[in-house]
Amino acid sequence: MRGLKIVLVGKIRKGFRKEAFDFYLKKIKPYTQVDILTIKDAKSGDIHSRMEKEGQLILDRLEPRDYALALDEKGKSFTSKKFSRELARLEQDPARMPCFIIGGAYGLSQSVKSKSDFLLSFGSMTFPHELAAIMLMEQIYRAQTIIRGHPYHH
Numbered sequence: 001m002r003g004l005k006i007v008l009v010g011k012i013r014k015g016f017r018k019e020a021f022d023f024y025l026k027k028i029k030p031y032t033q034v035d036i037l038t039i040k041d042a043k044s045g046d047i048h049s050r051m052e053k054e055g056q057l058i059l060d061r062l063e064p065r066d067y068a069l070a071l072d073e074k075g076k077s078f079t080s081k082k083f084s085r086e087l088a089r090l091e092q093d094p095a096r097m098p099c100f101i102i103g104g105a106y107g108l109s110q111s112v113k114s115k116s117d118f119l120l121s122f123g124s125m126t127f128p129h130e131l132a133a134i135m136l137m138e139q140i141y142r143a144q145t146i147i148r149g150h151p152y153h154h
Contacts, residue, residue, distance in 0.1 A: 055109030
């Protein structure tokens with residue numbers, strides 16, 4: 001399996017968030033390769049200019065083969081089984097690489113959203129980017145076990 005990419009604005013800091021993220025990353029590794037690209041969060045300027053700076057850094061890291069799935073509260077939500085089918089479909093396409101994008105404290109710029117291939121939502125609530133990253137990792141792990149018929153998902 002080729003694997004997938006996650007572009008994340010801001011680091012997953014120490015403590016329980018880092019432990020949870022690393023826990024799922026370790027569980028995913030036997031199934032697929034995950035490349036984590038961390039974008040430094042913008043520290044200066046107003047909210048719009050911060051989002052634009054981060055957005056440009058995200059877009060600079062995307063490759064032509066990336067199938068960009070941006071996490072956004074206005075995106076489409078899936079059941080875990082439907083997500084696993086979509087992930088399996090994307091991973092089987094030799095021309096494309098699934099690339100999940102998680103914004104920083106203020107979300108994603110409109111330029112990132114408009115250039116993404118798909119907007120994915122975990123619901124209409126707002127989550128801290130670190131928690132969204134953990135939730136994404138868990139759902140990727142769950143999808144990998146569903147694809148292979150393992151009993152994790154029940």
